[in-house]
Amino acid sequence: GQNIDQPTEMTATEGAIVQINCTYQTSGFNGLFWYQQHAGEAPTFLSYNVLDGLEEKGRFSSFLSRSKGYSYLLLKELQMKDSASYLCAVSDSNYQLIWGAGTKLIIKP
Amino acid sequence: ETGVTQTPRHLVMGMTNKKSLKCEQHLGHNAMYWYKQSAKKPLELMFVYSLEERVENNSVPSRFSPECPNSSHLFLHLHTLQPEDSALYLCASSHERTGAAEAFFGQGTRLTVV
Numbered sequence: 001g002q003n004i005d006q007p008t009e010m011t012a013t014e015g016a017i018v019q020i021n022c023t024y025q026t027s028g029f030n031g032l033f034w035y036q037q038h039a040g041e042a043p044t045f046l047s048y049n050v051l052d053g054l055e056e057k058g059r060f061s062s063f064l065s066r067s068k069g070y071s072y073l074l075l076k077e078l079q080m081k082d083s084a085s086y087l088c089a090v091s092d093s094n095y096q097l098i099w100g101a102g103t104k105l106i107i108k109p
Numbered sequence: 110e111t112g113v114t115q116t117p118r119h120l121v122m123g124m125t126n127k128k129s130l131k132c133e134q135h136l137g138h139n140a141m142y143w144y145k146q147s148a149k150k151p152l153e154l155m156f157v158y159s160l161e162e163r164v165e166n167n168s169v170p171s172r173f174s175p176e177c178p179n180s181s182h183l184f185l186h187l188h189t190l191q192p193e194d195s196a197l198y199l200c201a202s203s204h205e206r207t208g209a210a211e212a213f214f215g216q217g218t219r220l221t222v223v
Contacts, residue, residue, distance in 0.1 A: 042214035
């Protein structure tokens, strides 16, 4: 079966760095997405990785290792507004998105 | 404003009611999706429309009936729902159906079945 695993909840301190991991087992791979979802709001796109390596976008970076079936989202200089759920999704061989259950990130002052 | 608008934002309905959820996008996208989001569970893809043609139906019960009259509008018709159908229903659109395209989501309809 197809499976995406990510931690249910993480807590971090304002100004610090946090890494949210995502491991996947899918039939085929056509890219991995990260989305951010604030409570009661729509998920919004953060990043897309299809090749191995690190993609940096401001305070957020996303890493992919296809051989390990592994990705992480790195958030630097954490702000209170970064409190949200972070969703990992993989596009499989049929270009269907397989979603993780999301990681709820709590930022404390 | 995400470019994808869903109405209503909240809906409470009885098990014998019939209601419809509406989704509208003016992003010029060719693909539209209905997702179900339950607490602490992965997003569940329900239906996919590409160029107004339904291309996927992931074993969704017949009490959910989608309709896509044009490339900008998508409906989800609901009838004789069960309490376990209570969830957040999200509409999304993307430029193309392939899974390499960024999806834009609406803010969802919070559905409660009583």
